[in-house]
Amino acid sequence: MTTDEIKKEVTVPVIDFKPFLEGTAEGKENVGKKMIGAMRDIGFMYIINHGIPQSDQKRMLEWSASFFKLPDDKKMLCEHPKDGAHHRGWSAIGMEKVVQMVFDRAKISELRQHPDVKESFDSGNENNKECFNIWPRDEDIPGFREFCNYYFKVCETTADRLLRALALGLNLDENYLLKHHEESNNQLRLLCYPPTLEKNLREGKTERIAAHTDFGTLTMLLQDDCGGLQVEKPSNPGVFIDAPVIPGSLVINTGDFLMRWSNDQLKSTFHRVTAPPVDSRTGISKIRYSIPYFVSADRHKVIDALPGTFSEQNPKKYEPITSGEYLAKRLNATY
Numbered sequence: 006m007t008t009d010e011i012k013k014e015v016t017v018p019v020i021d022f023k024p025f026l027e028g029t030a031e032g033k034e035n036v037g038k039k040m041i042g043a044m045r046d047i048g049f050m051y052i053i054n055h056g057i058p059q060s061d062q063k064r065m066l067e068w069s070a071s072f073f074k075l076p077d078d079k080k081m082l083c084e085h086p087k088d089g090a091h092h093r094g095w096s097a098i099g100m101e102k103v104v105q106m107v108f109d110r111a112k113i114s115e116l117r118q119h120p121d122v123k124e125s126f127d128s129g130n131e132n133n134k135e136c137f138n139i140w141p142r143d144e145d146i147p148g149f150r151e152f153c154n155y156y157f158k159v160c161e162t163t164a165d166r167l168l169r170a171l172a173l174g175l176n177l178d179e180n181y182l183l184k185h186h187e188e189s190n191n192q193l194r195l196l197c198y199p200p201t202l203e204k205n206l207r208e209g210k211t212e213r214i215a216a217h218t219d220f221g222t223l224t225m226l227l228q229d230d231c232g233g234l235q236v237e238k239p240s241n242p243g244v245f246i247d248a249p250v251i252p253g254s255l256v257i258n259t260g261d262f263l264m265r266w267s268n269d270q271l272k273s274t275f276h277r278v279t280a281p282p283v284d285s286r287t288g289i290s291k292i293r294y295s296i297p298y299f300v301s302a303d304r305h306k307v308i309d310a311l312p313g314t315f316s317e318q319n320p321k322k323y324e325p326i327t328s329g330e331y332l333a334k335r336l337n338a339t340y
C-alpha cells in the first residue's frame with residue numbers, strides 16, 4: 006500500500022519513515038516536520054516503514070498470545086506487585102482501571118467499579134535493578150523472556166530514531182530529546198482483551214480500555230487485526246474516530262509529558278479501545294492483542310519548555326519538573 010491509498014481510508018495521518026532511515030539531511034527533516042505536524046494537529050499518527058521487521062512484530066504478537074494462554078496459576082507466579090509504581094509482571098482482568106487525572110482515593114474506588122476488561126504483562130529494561138522485571142518461569146514458557154528482551158531493544162532503537170526525527174522537526178539539535186532518554190526507562194506492555202459482548206462495549210457497560218491519555222514522552226503501538234482503537238477529535242471533544250488497523254504500521258501518539266514539555270503545543274490526545282467497527286455475526290468481539298511500547302524520559306533530569314515553544318506572547322505555562330516526579334503522580338492514580 007502507498008501512503009496515498011491509505012490516506013483515503015483514514016483520518017489519522019500516515020507518515021512514511023523511510024526517508025529518515027535513508028539518512029539524507031532533507032529527508033530526515035521532512036519526516037520530522039510531518040511528525041511534529043501530526044502531533045500539533047491530532048497527537049496521533051501511523052508510521053510505516055519504521056524499520057521494525059514485520060516478522061518481529063508477528064513473533065511478538067505470537068509470544069504474547071502464548072503467554073496469555075498459560076493457566077492463571079502459572080501467570081500468578083509473575084504477578085504485578087500491589088505497589089502501583091512498580092509496573093512489571095502480570096495483571097489479571099480487572100486489576101487495572103485507567104483513571105484520568107483523578108487523585109482522590111474515594112473517587113478512584115468508585116471508577117473502578119467498572120474495570121477495564123483486559124489482561125496485561127509489563128516488562129522494561131532488563132538492566133534496571135530498581136524497577137526489576139518479573140518473568141514467568143522459563144520452564145513454563147521457554148524463550149518468552151528472551152524474545153521480550155530482544156523486542157524491547159528493537160523498539161528502543163526505533164524510539165531513538167523517532168526522538169531524533171521529532172527534534173529535527175522542532176528545529177532542535179538532532180540529539181536534543183535523546184539526551185533526556187539515555188536510561189531506557191521504557192515499558193513494553195503486552196495486552197490481551199478477551200472476547201466480549203459487542204453490545205456491552207458499544208453501550209459503555211464494559212470497557213476494553215476507557216478513554217485516557219498516555220503519561221510519558223510518546224507511545225509506539227502495535228495492534229493485531231481485531232480493531233477497536235479510537236482517537237478523540239481535538240476539534241470535537243467527546244467525538245471519537247476509528248484508528249483502523251494498518252498492517253505492519255506502528256501507531257505513535259504524544260504522551261502527556263511531551264505535551265507539557267512542548268508548552269502544550271504538541272497534543273496528547275484521549276484514546277480508547279471499544280468494539281471493532283464492524284459487527285461480527287456472533288455479537289461477540291473477538292480477542293484483541295495489542296502491544297504498546299511507552300517511551301519515557303530519564304527520571305532525574307529536569308525539563309523546561311522546549312526552545313521555540315514559548316515567546317513573550319505565548320509564555321511558559323509550567324514550572325520545570327523531572328519525569329520521575331511527574332510519572333509518580335500519574336501512575337499512583339491508575340493502580
Ligand SMILES: O=C(O)CCC(=O)C(=O)O
Pocket residue numbers: 194196214219226228234276277278295296297
Ligand atoms: O490496546 C490498545 O490498542 C491501546 C492501549 C493503550 O492505549 C494503552 O495501553 O495506553
Ligand SMILES: [Fe+2]
Pocket residue numbers: 217218219224276
Ligand atoms: Fe494509551
